[in-house]
């Protein structure tokens with residue numbers, strides 16, 4: 418368990434949030450490129466891709482620090498639904514429609530790691546997770562020598578029940594210690610079959626950002642940040658496991674009533 422506290426930022430609207438999210442993501446990018454000349458990032462579904470696109474497709478101020486170098490990005494999925502890549506429920510399709518297809522050619526193209534559809538078609542969700550884990554192993558070196566992959570950045574959402582990735586409250590998957598990627602076959606949020614990064618992988622990342630907006634998130638945000646009973650919620654477990662490596666990007670309606678948001682810029 419981390420001893421430090423997560424950062425909680427709140428902005429008046431999505432535009433202001435996206436601006437700060439851009440600086441944050443590009444800071445993570447620039448540090449990763451200095452470290453190992455590649456930027457390994459995992460993204461979620463839900464409302465995140467729209468906000469991320471708003472952040473990353475905004476006009477640059479022209480400085481190298483403010484420029485996404487997409488050709489050096491390796492994009493993975495923090496979770497993915499077990500559906501074909503052209504299905505309306507696919508997180509890959511969502512990211513493609515919102516962001517990937519709109520990246521101007523001069524910014525380069527990222528390397529994207531979608532799921533292998535073979536095991537979507539045969540319905541074997543465990544195999545789907547295993548094959549995705551093998552893809553991670555190829556990118557993060559052999560599992561024998563690396564206990565856990567260390568993402569430069571993982572971008573998450575938070576559901577109204579406190580779930581994140583496809584890690585749902587009370588689920589046995591929250592106790593997973595070894596697997597990097599795990600199947601979920603009975604998700605309370607449709608569609609039921611999914612794969613997800615596990616909690617140890619999420620908390621091992623160098624940077625973890627949640628994006629949670631709208632008044633619909635108010636109650637769960639209070640539970641995560643202010644209530645003892647909220648401590649076992651998946652999003653709270655990320656906070657406890659990763660401490661100040663975690664930054665929450667919220668808008669004011671989502672954190673109404675919470676005592677300590679740091680508002681404004683980072």
Ligand SMILES: O=C(O)[C@H](O)[C@@H](O)[C@H](O)[C@H](O)COP(=O)(O)O
Nearest residue numbers: 461462463464574575576581582
């Ligand atoms: O594919 C998914 O279902 C997601 O990755 C999921 O974890 C999502 O991030 C949350 O449900 C928050 O979704 P919203 O941002 O839409 O509230």
